Each structure stands twice: as structure tokens, then as C-alpha cells.
Amino acid sequence: MALALSGCNRRQSTFATFGEEAAAIDHLALVMTIGAVAVAIGVAALMIWAMRARPGALSLRGGERLILIAGGLLPVLLLLVLLGYSLPVMRPRAVAPADMRIDVTGEQFWWRVGYAPPGGNPVTTANEIRVPVGRTVLFRLRGADVIHSFWIPGLAGKMDMIPGRTNELVVRAVRPGLFRGQCTEFCGLSHALMAFDVVAMEPDAFERWLASQRQPAAATAPATAHVGAALFSRYGCGGCHTVRGTGQDGAIGPDLTHVGGRRTIAAGALPNGEEAIAHFIRYPARTKPGVRMPAFPHMSEADAHAIARYLGDLR
Ligand code: CUA
Known part of the structure; x- marks a missing residue:
């Protein structure tokens, strides 16, 4: 119960979304859960019905048909519907030309963050990420030492940070607020203490903040x-x-x-x-x-x- 309640501040929740990617994942999870509950209820109902049936109530022929339809055809149809629904959601979205780029490197046990706004000088910070609301941001993710994983549950899905390669994540925040991200790949003793704040800001406020960060x-x-x-x-x-x-x-x-x-x-x-x-x-x-x-x-x-x-x- 305590563990479940710890999610209630909604700063690091997959159910309190502030980005389009996370909203799609949230919706997919809801549809999948409804589908899974429907399958579970169907199976339980059939089991109860079978246990309560009088011996010999099912002729051999009737039983075969029942197994074929209720045990085979219905689940296959339902799972096909869920698969058909999930594939387009899971497909990586076409990478639109991003409004800005943020380079994040996972290190033991902190985050190197570099902002590369178009036409502006790059700015390096750490352990806090700010994004402008309504703008498309391309995250370029790398690992400096071991594999880390970049996850802002309210904004998008996870993406591994692997030494020697660059992974990309395109996101867009849709509402301002204060959120939390967390490393989600075991990377050493303080893996659990490798987190960061995420601040989604109105574009004007973001530009002012970025300008202040550029100052010495x-x-x-x-x-x-x-x-x-x-x-x-x-x-x-x-x-x-x-x-x-x-x-x-x-x-x-x-x-x-x-x-x-x-x-x-x-x-x-x-x-x-x-x-x-x-x-x-x-x-x-x-x-x-x-x-x-x-x-x-x-x-x-x-x-x-x-x-x-x-x-x-x-x-
Ligand atoms: Cu970095 Cu876990």
C-alpha cells in the first residue's frame, strides 16, 4: 500500500502525463488493461460454468465446438484487435524537424545536459532539464561509462543510453509543470539516486531561462x-x-x-x-x-x- 501511495504526488507517474508520447503510452496501457480484464473475466466465467455443469452435460461434439470458439477463436480475435490497435501507437513517429535539441549524457551517477537551440550558442548544465511547452524537442542520448536509461514517465517512454552510440527521442510537452525523471537501467551502487528534475515551461519563460544559463x-x-x-x-x-x-x-x-x-x-x-x-x-x-x-x-x-x-x- 505504501509503495502504491508513493506514486500519488504524480511528479513521476506514467498516469500523469504532460507529453504527447507519454499520453499515447498511457492510453495504450488503458486499452490493453481493458482487453486483459475482458479475457480474464471470460476465462473465469467459463471455468466456473464448467465446474458447475452436471457430469455429462456436454456431449463430446458440443464440447469440441465450445473449446474451438470460446477457447480459441475469441481470444485470437480479441488479441488481434489489441495488436492492431497497438502497432500504430508503438511505431516510432516520423522525426519531425525539431525546434531544438537537448543532448543528455548519463554518467555515474548524474546527467550532463547540453542545450543546442537553433541559431544560438550551446549551453551546458547538469541534473535538471527544462523544456518549452508546445515545442518539439529532439533528445540525443548517450552513455559515458556504462549503460544508463533515460526516463521521464510523464513525458515519454524510456530510452537506453549506451556508450559508443547515440539514441534519439523526439518529444513535445503539452502543459507546464514540475516533473521528475529517473535512470532506469541498473548502472552501479547509486543507480537509484540518479534522478533529475524536469521543468516544462512556457516558451517565453524558457527562452529567458536559457539566456540566463548562457551567462557566465x-x-x-x-x-x-x-x-x-x-x-x-x-x-x-x-x-x-x-x-x-x-x-x-x-x-x-x-x-x-x-x-x-x-x-x-x-x-x-x-x-x-x-x-x-x-x-x-x-x-x-x-x-x-x-x-x-x-x-x-x-x-x-x-x-x-x-x-x-x-x-x-x-x-
Ligand atoms: Cu544510471 Cu542507473
Whole structure:
């Protein structure tokens, strides 16, 4: 019961759709369930009828006909109808020229996200995906290390992210809202903690957000004003992380240029905030076992909080 009720917030539900692809899957599931229930009721009714029938009530000839029609012909017809209904729904839709492209790479255990709007400079972020409502978006999906699987239940079906190849998914969101995506291929110890927020926005708001993401970090958190910025550099955080505009340009871990504006950190594992960031910096594996970020147990709590405050201001 508790597991079933956990789906009730509808942020990660196949039954609370905000995309055309997911709506088609939702409808298909409903039709298939109705068909399956019809078959189950028919079989149960026949079994009850057979168990209650007087011995010898069925002549051999009558019984053969019954088996042929009720046991063979009817199920075949019903299953053919369901198959006929499902094939067009499952067929990959013709890839319409997309309005924009989003490249997502699955890594242990986070998401590298790159926006490639037509005629604009690409923008790299992480662990949060925003899509404009009513626009066709082409997702290009890759795996960096092992196989991951990209799934936003409310938007579309799953698609594997396989190292060495690029899979594509064309989607269109039809209503704004806050949703959740999740890795759905076991990829290591923290597979279950590899999630992301999905924000479907009106196109105008999306364009403004994308423009703000394109800005370097210095616009919102001048490095000179933050003792945390100097500590970020001194502890070598920039060896793995990028904060655009500050000379910190590591490419191994998530881009942190606007990390303060995200709702969560560590790919959905913790709510964003100073306490959570400071804790995660010092002991990342306590939150995410198997994480590739090294621990910083030697870092003082004060330093960790200073860096966390700096990162929180990177909006
Ligand atoms: Cu990535 Cu499971």
C-alpha cells in the first residue's frame, strides 16, 4: 500500500502525463488493461460454468465446438484487435524537424545536459532539464561509462543510453509543470539516486531561462566577493567542475555555473541548500555510494560552508 501511495504526488507517474508520447503510452496501457480484464473475466466465467455443469452435460461434439470458439477463436480475435490497435501507437513517429535539441549524457551517477537551440550558442548544465511547452524537442542520448536509461514517465517512454552510440527521442510537452525523471537501467551502487528534475515551461519563460544559463557565473556571484570562490579554486574543485567565467573549467563532473538555481543537488539526491552542499562536498559517498567525486574529510566545516554559500549564489 505504501509503495502504491508513493506514486500519488504524480511528479513521476506514467498516469500523469504532460507529453504527447507519454499520453499515447498511457492510453495504450488503458486499452490493453481493458482487453486483459475482458479475457480474464471470460476465462473465469467459463471455468466456473464448467465446474458447475452436471457430469455429462456436454456431449463430446458440443464440447469440441465450445473449446474451438470460446477457447480459441475469441481470444485470437480479441488479441488481434489489441495488436492492431497497438502497432500504430508503438511505431516510432516520423522525426519531425525539431525546434531544438537537448543532448543528455548519463554518467555515474548524474546527467550532463547540453542545450543546442537553433541559431544560438550551446549551453551546458547538469541534473535538471527544462523544456518549452508546445515545442518539439529532439533528445540525443548517450552513455559515458556504462549503460544508463533515460526516463521521464510523464513525458515519454524510456530510452537506453549506451556508450559508443547515440539514441534519439523526439518529444513535445503539452502543459507546464514540475516533473521528475529517473535512470532506469541498473548502472552501479547509486543507480537509484540518479534522478533529475524536469521543468516544462512556457516558451517565453524558457527562452529567458536559457539566456540566463548562457551567462557566465560572474554576473550573479562575483568571485572576488566570495571567500568560497577562492577556496573552490584552492581545493582543486575546478579540476573536475566548471564555473564559467572564473577560470574553473574541469569537464569530469557536473557544470556548476548556475548550480544555485537548481532545486536539488547530486542528481536529485539532496534538496539544494548550504547544509546539503557542505555535507556532500566533505562526504559525498555517504549520500551516494560509489560516487566518483572524492571525499574531502580534511576540509574544515567552515571552508565547506563557505564553498557551499558561494555555490548557492551561483544562480
Ligand atoms: Cu544510471 Cu542507473
